[in-house]
Amino acid sequence: MKAAPSKAAETVLGILIPPACREEVLGDLHERYTGPLRYFGDALSVVPCVIVSRIRRTTDPQVLLMEAFALYLSFVGVARISGQSSILYEPWGLLRLAIPTAVTLIALVLADAYADPAKRSPIKPMVQTAFCIGVAFLSQATFWATNPDLAVPLRIMLYGAGLSLVLVSALRVFFPKDDNRPRGAT
């Protein structure tokens, strides 16, 4: 009987590999399996590559730039009009506002890479954006608990997140990601 990788190892790898290429990559690793050491080596070489390749395929630099602009503008704009504009004039104020922007962007890029192309829904852009802004809230919660100097005031976060949700969702509706394989692929 041919040796096979453990179910636990395959489950962990299955979580790490984006759904769009999970089937074939897990199958190839299974076929190449001769022992746990080689399997681990193969996985180490393959997983980062397939994630990067998937990010390259699912990320449109122009849309990403627009999303970054929309997110940052939301937080800066809300800070300006919400009566908390003092943050804009603090030494690291603008950088503090860039933290939730950067976290949301990273979450959006990863969410696109890990999105299952088989599952499509008209509300997906909004749900995905809401989830990624939620991740930004989590990062802010960590700052509030550990280093409040780096945290963005709650009011700016709340209103900024609301505005970001509208703007980024609209961008995603107007510029949908084409995550299909390009030619003749199934």
Place this chain on the structure above:
Amino acid sequence: MAQPPSVGQFEQLVLTAVLTLKEDAYGVTIHEKVGELARPKSISLGAVYVTLDRLEDKGLVSSWLSEPTAERGGRAKRCYRMEALGERALQESTATAQRIFDALVKALGKEGARQWGKRWGKEASG
């Protein structure tokens, strides 16, 4: 007729593997073939996946999922096929390699060019 995009050396190796393997071109076999062609360099499976994705985006190869098999733990293969544009890109790069070799033959003579190639091969493997 669309002009084929230029392809790098590693892409040429992957395209050659896809072309020679015909119906049996999928991740594992392509990686083995590229490993043979790139000897003495060792090639990672991840690099092959990245290159296949890029070639597919350029329209040089296309892919589809086969039926699942037991030897793969009940999982399907992603099979690859060379597209006409890919064949033309490979033909162009082969013609370029041939022109390089011809230029070497002209400058060093046939035996000199062969010795030069062998020496380079030894240095690369050593």
